[in-house]
Amino acid sequence: GYICVASSPHKLMDQAGLTKAQIVCNLKNLAENVLEKLITIVPKSEIIITSGYRQKGLVGVESPTSQHPLGMACDVVLKKTPRDRKKHFDLIQQIASAVPHDQLILEYEGAATVWIHMSFNASASKQRNMNFTMNNHRKVADGYQLLV
Numbered sequence: 792g793y794i795c796v797a798s799s800p801h802k803l804m805d806q807a808g809l810t811k812a813q814i815v816c817n818l819k820n821l822a823e824n825v826l827e828k829l830i831t832i833v834p835k836s837e838i839i840i841t842s843g844y845r846q847k848g849l850v851g852v853e854s855p856t857s858q859h860p861l862g863m864a865c866d867v868v869l870k871k872t873p874r875d876r877k878k879h880f881d882l883i884q885q886i887a888s889a890v891p892h893d894q895l896i897l898e899y900e901g902a903a904t905v906w907i908h909m910s911f912n913a914s915a916s917k918q919r920n921m922n923f924t925m926n927n928h929r930k931v932a933d934g935y936q937l938l939v
Contacts, residue, residue: 801846807860817862818844820913826865828890829909833882839873841906842866852928858894864910866898879905880937887922887935894921897935901927 803811821843829838843866845859858864872878876899883897886907893915896908912918924932931938 800849801844803844804846806847809861814844814862817913821863821865821909821911824891824911824913825909829867829886832885832889833869837870838867839870840865840867858910858912863893863912864908866906866908868906874903874905876905876937876939879907880935883907883935891918892920893918896921897924899924899926899938 803814805811806814809817826840842859843864844862845853845857847853847860850859853859869875869878869882880897883895886892886909887895890909891911892909893912894908894910898906898908922934923930924934924936924938926938
């Protein structure tokens with residue numbers, strides 16, 4: 792089975808106008824609608840979730856509209872090739888057509904860091920299907936762009 796460790800200091804708490812129970816429901820919806828579909832594309836043994844639920848205000852660079860504190864978002868990297876920008880670029884294109892999402896963002900930072908941000912909003916009448924590329928926390932393109 793899985794070992795689940797509450798990642799200190801991100802303690803589950805009422806925040807951003809949501810109760811703990813609502814945040815847990817959002818996490819459940821993210822898991823069922825996004826992560827379960829993701830593992831049909833790439834085996835779960837090949838994925839690392841680097842960030843999921845976050846306590847508001849504890850992350851240095853965080854958008855005021857971040858869906859992480861709502862339990863609606865997670866960031867993933869490929870376990871064996873966490874810095875391979877081309878593999879993440881290829882993967883996000885597969886995800887975009889196969890996985891329902893509110894946001895699906897290819898994110899780059901510095902010279903070697905890359906990750907895929909995925910979110911799902913179960914309370915919305917429909918997902919926004921926002922697909923774009925960010926570099927150093929700034930949007931650089933609609934759609935996906937390979938930055939090397």
